[in-house]
Amino acid sequence: MKEEMPQTSLQRLPVYLNYLKYSEDPEGYISSGAIARALGMGEVLVRKDLACTSAQGKPRVGYKCSELISAIEDFLGCNKIRPAVIFGAGGLGRALLTYNGFKNYGIDIIAAFDNDSSKIGGVFSGKPVYSYDAAKDTISQYGVRLAIICVPASAAQAVCDLLVSCGIKGILNFAPLSLKVPGDVVVRHIDMAADLAILSSRI
Amino acid sequence: MKEEMPQTSLQRLPVYLNYLKYSEDPEGYISSGAIARALGMGEVLVRKDLACTSAQGKPRVGYKCSELISAIEDFLGCNKIRPAVIFGAGGLGRALLTYNGFKNYGIDIIAAFDNDSSKIGGVFSGKPVYSYDAAKDTISQYGVRLAIICVPASAAQAVCDLLVSCGIKGILNFAPLSLKVPGDVVVRHIDMAADLAILSSRI
DNA sequence: TAGATTGTTAATCGATTAACAATC
DNA sequence: TAGATTGTTAATCGATTAACAATC
Numbered sequence: 001m002k003e004e005m006p007q008t009s010l011q012r013l014p015v016y017l018n019y020l021k022y023s024e025d026p027e028g029y030i031s032s033g034a035i036a037r038a039l040g041m042g043e044v045l046v047r048k049d050l051a052c053t054s055a056q057g058k059p060r061v062g063y064k065c066s067e068l069i070s071a072i073e074d075f076l077g078c079n080k081i082r083p084a085v086i087f088g089a090g091g092l093g094r095a096l097l098t099y100n101g102f103k104n105y106g107i108d109i110i111a112a113f114d115n116d117s118s119k120i121g122g123v124f125s126g127k128p129v130y131s132y133d134a135a136k137d138t139i140s141q142y143g144v145r146l147a148i149i150c151v152p153a154s155a156a157q158a159v160c161d162l163l164v165s166c167g168i169k170g171i172l173n174f175a176p177l178s179l180k181v182p183g184d185v186v187v188r189h190i191d192m193a194a195d196l197a198i199l200s201s202r203i
Numbered sequence: 204m205k206e207e208m209p210q211t212s213l214q215r216l217p218v219y220l221n222y223l224k225y226s227e228d229p230e231g232y233i234s235s236g237a238i239a240r241a242l243g244m245g246e247v248l249v250r251k252d253l254a255c256t257s258a259q260g261k262p263r264v265g266y267k268c269s270e271l272i273s274a275i276e277d278f279l280g281c282n283k284i285r286p287a288v289i290f291g292a293g294g295l296g297r298a299l300l301t302y303n304g305f306k307n308y309g310i311d312i313i314a315a316f317d318n319d320s321s322k323i324g325g326v327f328s329g330k331p332v333y334s335y336d337a338a339k340d341t342i343s344q345y346g347v348r349l350a351i352i353c354v355p356a357s358a359a360q361a362v363c364d365l366l367v368s369c370g371i372k373g374i375l376n377f378a379p380l381s382l383k384v385p386g387d388v389v390v391r392h393i394d395m396a397a398d399l400a401i402l403s404s405r406i
Numbered sequence: 407t408a409g410a411t412t413g414t415t416a417a418t419c420g421a422t423t424a425a426c427a428a429t430c
Numbered sequence: 431t432a433g434a435t436t437g438t439t440a441a442t443c444g445a446t447t448a449a450c451a452a453t454c
Contacts, residue, residue: 008421010404014397018379022356031435039381044423047437059429059436076400084399091301095294096395101379105400146403153225170402172395176221176304178242188402190393192299192375194217196287197279197308199373199391200349201213211445234411247447250412262412262453 005052005075012049014105015039017072024065031062078106083142087159088150089114089122089129092174096148098125110142132162139166148172149179208255208278215252217308218242220275227268234265281309286345290362291353292317292325292332295377299351301328313345335365342369351375352382 019038024030032050036043050063055071057063073079084102086093089112097112112129114120122129130138138144147168151159156175163171164185171187173179176194179187222241227233235253239246253266258274260266276282287305289296292315300315315332317323325332333341341347350371354362359378366374367388374390376382379397382390 006421010401014379014394014400015381015392018356018394019381022380033435042423043435044437045421047435048422051437057436060434061430062435075404077404078400082403091298092295095298098294099396101396102399105396105403107396107399107403145406146399148399153221169406170399172399172402176217177225178218178222186402186405188398189218190395190398191217191221191304192393193302193304193308193310195391195393196305196310196349196351196373196375197217197281198213199375199389200285200308200310201278201280202389203348203372209445236411245447246411247413248445251414251446254413260412263410264454265411 003048003052009049009052012041012045013053013072013076016046016049017069017076020065020069020072026066026069027064029058029062029064030068032057034062076105078104081106081108082146083108083110083144084146084148085110085135085139085144086112086148086150087114087135087163088112088152088155089116089119090150093148093150094124096150097127097129100125107146109148110144111138135162136166139163139168145169146172148174150174153177206251206255212252212255215244215248216256216275216279219249219252220272220279223268223272223275229269229272230267232261232265232267233271235260237265279308281307284309284311285349286311286313286347287349287351288313288338288342288347289315289351289353290317290338290366291315291355291358292319292322293353296351296353297327299353300330300332303328310349312351313347314341316341338365339369342366342371348372349375351377353377356380 032046033043036046053071053075055063055068084107086096086109093112097109102109111127113132113135114129115132119129120131145168147163149156149159149171153175156177157179160179164181169185173187173189176191181187235249236246239249256274256278258266258271287310289299289312296315300312305312312330314330316335316338317332318335322332323334348371350366352359352362352374356378359380360382363382367384372388376390376392379394384390
């Protein structure tokens, strides 16, 4: 029976995917127990997570790696190219503009936007930095629904409001504050400094 | 009664802290209900989280903002300066080297390390890039216990092993793979591309 | 005093783990 | 067949929410 995917399971799918793609022979078979041991997890949890995708294991042999990889990639939509934009072309924004890990998930960073004239017109890894004025047209032209906010906290809510008005539905927020968005917009907040502080408090 | 802090509560403390520091008058009072409404959470949850710190509210008036801020900062150790190092001086490593948000949590990024001779010797925001050879000495000299891994996935486990051998106890890992570490070392894994893919699958 | 708010105890909910039948 | 492994149902665990007494 195909269960609905809990948020926690969804977050583990990329972990399985990375392990399978880079540590296992795609033509071989692997058991949930072997995955669990490699990643330090419970094996039933692995089976439950995988059961939410279209993956099917064979009793006695496990899952075929190539099928498992495809099932996870299908679930995450890696095969559908989805454009995304970056707001803020500071150090982090430019690092993300040139980072090539997004394409493994079918995400195509098409441009960055900034309101600093010294940054506008720049090109990084072939990707342009435009002014905020160009955002609405670019987003509607490419049907962009995903955006990354890399602006200072003081500007983040205004940028967020602009994004929402342009039709963006998913926001990855690196500014250290909680964004207010309508109910149909999903925000994922990453605070790298806070994560390091939490880590420190746990050691 | 002072409860032990669950991991989930710990992760919310920086969210409260950012809200209080930048959206409220430090000399005023605020209720758990007001915090909850501002952040879109349950008010009992806010009180439970705050109860794990040294914060104390007053019936009828709420919490004094300045005391709440101090209590959270104390809990997270923001007032104790802790040095940290970065491995990998690519786009992300350099962005983190120049990011000034770490100091809000008492974390001082002292240097980055790379094995690319074109990067070694560079200085960003006054912070140097050294060769891997210098790592052991720097880490022991400053008593560093926190590190950030920004190297490619193919090099990450080797760098991780080096860090562990140098006495690092907390690792923030941006490489897209699960690191194997001894039981006394804590790893926090951030996969920005995967996070964006998960976001996309939720919209 | 009445009313708002805290802090805590009990109930609910969701996620993880354990147990086990089905399968090859 | 015997044994390993899947997939599922039941039990446990932990976190969130609800209820409410204590307090100012």
